[in-house]
Each structure stands twice: as structure tokens, then as C-alpha cells.
Amino acid sequence: MDLSAARDYAREAMPRLLEDHATLVGHPSVAFPGYPREPMDAIAQDLLEMFRRNGVADVELLDIPGGYPAIHAVVPGPEGSPTVTMYAHYDVQPCPSSQQWHSDPWVATRKDDGRIYGRGTADCKAGVIAILGTMGAFDGTPPCTVRLLLEGEEETFSHIEDWVAANPEMVRSDAFIICDSGPSKVGVPSITSGLRGDVAFTVTLTTLDNAVHSGLFGGAAPDALVGMIQLLSTMHDQDGNTVIEGLHSFEWEGADVDEAEFAASAGAKDGVGLQGTGPLASRLWSRPSATVIGLDMVPVDQCSNALVPSVRARISVRIAPGADMAQELETVMEHLRRHAPYGATLEFSDDKAGSPFLGDTSGPITATALAALEEVYGSTPAQVGSGGSIPLVTELLHASPGAEAILWGPEDEEKAKIHGPDESVDPAEIERIMLAQIRFLTELGARSSG
Incomplete structure (x- = not known):
């Protein structure tokens, strides 16, 4: 035809x-x-x-x-x-x-x-x-x-x-x-x-047997929520680049992406810059990108003056084309193990990998x-x-x-x-x-x- x-x-x-x-x-x-x-x-x-x-x-x-x-x-x-x-x-x-x-x-x-x-x-x-x-x-x-x-x-x-x-x-x-x-x-x-592929899993960070009074114990007893915030922050540098050691990455050689058009498409608020550095196409298509897609903790309207004993997070990492998904999954988990604060216990579950x-x-x-x-x-x-x-x-x-x-x-x-x-x-x-x-x-x- x-x-x-x-x-x-x-x-x-x-x-x-x-x-x-x-x-x-x-x-x-x-x-x-x-x-x-x-x-x-x-x-x-x-x-x-x-x-x-x-x-x-x-x-x-x-x-x-x-x-x-x-x-x-x-x-x-x-x-x-x-x-x-x-x-x-x-x-x-x-x-x-x-x-x-x-x-x-x-x-x-x-x-x-x-x-x-x-x-x-x-x-x-x-x-x-x-x-x-x-x-x-x-x-x-x-x-x-x-x-x-x-x-x-x-x-x-x-x-x-x-x-x-x-x-x-x-x-x-x-x-x-x-x-x-x-x-x-x-x-x-x-x-x-x-x-990009996708590796995802749930990580549970535990520091205490139970919740304790934030006034009596705060400042010394390890709070799981603060620990999880510290742990998750190790996946990015101050510019927002994913910096998990050992993940596959390369620079995209095809068409680039207009940053202003992308920001508008993403709905970025006025005055808020984009995350990461370098060519936008590489950030989007050929470099890894770690995202926290879920976090279980005490809701604000139900909170009390207590340290949190355990917190769960769901992490998704988009992996670059050409990467081995099983190796990338283990690389991310090993990064978190190495950076666990206070010697906190980490448990991994519900992992999923897409090529x-x-x-x-x-x-x-x-x-x-x-x-x-x-x-x-x-x-x-x-x-x-x-x-x-x-x-x-x-x-x-x-x-x-x-x-x-x-x-x-x-x-x-x-x-x-x-x-x-x-x-x-x-x-x-x-x-x-x-x-x-x-x-x-x-x-x-x-x-x-x-």
C-alpha cells in the first residue's frame, strides 16, 4: 500500500x-x-x-x-x-x-x-x-x-x-x-x-527494639527515620547526580533534549532547577537514576514525641542501556550496606529487575x-x-x-x-x-x- x-x-x-x-x-x-x-x-x-x-x-x-x-x-x-x-x-x-x-x-x-x-x-x-x-x-x-x-x-x-x-x-x-x-x-x-532498565526493592532499616521518648533518648539513641534519610542521601551528590559506585553509565551520542522544554513538560516550579549535571539526554537515557518511590513512616497527623525504631523505603534505580540487571541490583544493595549509619540493620525484600x-x-x-x-x-x-x-x-x-x-x-x-x-x-x-x-x-x- x-x-x-x-x-x-x-x-x-x-x-x-x-x-x-x-x-x-x-x-x-x-x-x-x-x-x-x-x-x-x-x-x-x-x-x-x-x-x-x-x-x-x-x-x-x-x-x-x-x-x-x-x-x-x-x-x-x-x-x-x-x-x-x-x-x-x-x-x-x-x-x-x-x-x-x-x-x-x-x-x-x-x-x-x-x-x-x-x-x-x-x-x-x-x-x-x-x-x-x-x-x-x-x-x-x-x-x-x-x-x-x-x-x-x-x-x-x-x-x-x-x-x-x-x-x-x-x-x-x-x-x-x-x-x-x-x-x-x-x-x-x-x-x-x-x-533504561529498572531494578527495584524494599529496604527496611532498624535501629531500636521499640519507639522511645525523643526527649529522654533523642540525640544519642539511633533514630531509624534520621538514619534512613542519611542512608538515602548517599545515593546522590549535592547536584542530584546518582553516585552509586559501580553502576554502568555512558554519554548519549544521539539527539539531546532542550532543557527549557523538558522543565516545562515535567512541571518544574518557577525558580527550581533541574537535577543532575551534564547533557540532559545522558541524564535521562544513559546514566543511572536512583529514586525513592515509597517511604513508610509515621504520618504527620499521627506523630508523637518518639524516636522511630524501624523504617521501610521502596527504591527504584533506572539502569543504563547495556547494563546487567542482576549485577546492578547487587551493586545498589551493596552500596546501601556499606553506608548504613550507626551499624543499623538492613533487610532487603521484594526485589524486581527489568532489562x-x-x-x-x-x-x-x-x-x-x-x-x-x-x-x-x-x-x-x-x-x-x-x-x-x-x-x-x-x-x-x-x-x-x-x-x-x-x-x-x-x-x-x-x-x-x-x-x-x-x-x-x-x-x-x-x-x-x-x-x-x-x-x-x-x-x-x-x-x-x-
């Missing part, structure tokens, strides 16, 4: 696709433990029906042991054509009331700026819709063999990496399209060539993808990184030696606000990525048949 025909298809299909997008957003498909299963089951059934309407007759629910099912199908292309697996996920982040949304997060709301607001509008139901529209363009007869793989628990404790490791033949492909990323801003084409990704952008499949982006957008694509993690990418490539992974999507970093309040997507980006995927599959199929 040439670009002109693809654009004609998109003009006709986009209104229907945006209706389907709104239906998906209406499902509070949170896969985190403790959330109801019914919305997950309901959205899965809707997805089956949507893909069947778009030419994927044999789409099915694929059982993922221990987790929610994946939406799966194999749509054969011409004999001898490459196999392309197209991935996105249909689960979303929770929406706690503390986020203070300006519209109902479970209603796709089109606002005056043209963007569609709601949880998952960008991450990753926009990617799902871009894949749905791509399949609809070929109505069951794609120019390549296409495998569909839509995960149901990417945002939480995913089980699909274990399934891939146990069933590599089920995902073996020549190329993977991971439609769960996006450009720096709307209308700027890009491919994500590096993803980083560093792509080889010199291959022919990546070249085809870049050409498709340039044709659709009318400008040269940038090769960017992402501080986010998609651990599945590394596992997919392990299952398919020699394959290439293309990471792109409609989630612009400037305004999408994924995982936060007022998440949104520009529908024009959904259309552009859909068009790029149509052209990519067309050219990949033509190259193999030629």
Missing part, C-alpha cells in the same frame, strides 16, 4: 478507530494486585471483537501463567515473507484521587487543544489503536506475516517475559514493532534506540522503519532514548537472534504525561504511527518478494 492509498484509508478509518479508542479508555484496566479483574476481562473481549472487525479472524486470548492473558494472533503473509511481531499493552496505571485529574480519567475527553485526555489514552491504548488500524488497512492479507501480541500486565508484575523464555518459538520473528514509545513532541519523528535495551540501528529493518517515518512525517527521524523500561524487548530479541526491534509510538514526551494526572494523546500522532507501520510492512514485504 503506497502512502497515498494509506492516507485515503486513514481518513476513512480514523473516526471509527477513535471510537474504539474511547471504548478502551472507558475500561479501568488496572492489572495491579488488589484491583478488580472484571475490567480486564471486559477490555480483552472488546479487543477480540475489534481485531476481528479489522481482518484478524483468528485472534485469541493467550494464557500467560500467573498473569492476565495476552491478545494473540498470527496473520499469514505471502510465502517466504518476513515475520513481524507487533506489541503493545492494554493495561494501565492506577488513578489515585491524589493525582487530582481535571476530567474523568475513565472517559476519553477531547479538549480545546485537540488532545484526548484520560488514563491510557497514550500509554498504551493509543499504541493498541495504531496496531488495530494497521491491521485493518490490510484486512487479513498483510504483506508480511504479522504476529499480534498485546500484553495485559506491562505496568505491574509482568509474567510475559517468563512465558517468552519458556516458549521462544511462539515469538520468533525477523522484526519486532514495540508500539509503546513516542517522540519528544508532536510531529517530530523518532525511533527509540535505547531504554535495559540498547538497539543496533545499523540494520536493514531499522533502515526500512526510518524511511517509513521520514516518508510519513516529511522530515528526518531522530534516534532518541527513553528513561522508561520495557523489559520484554530484551527477552524477545533473545528468542530471535538476528532480529531487530523498532520502538516507536504516539506517546509524545512533551504533553502526554503518562502515569500522571491528565494523561493525553494527540490523535494525529496515532494516525502518523499507523501510517508509518503500514508503509513499513508494505516495504518490508516488497523487499522480500523482490
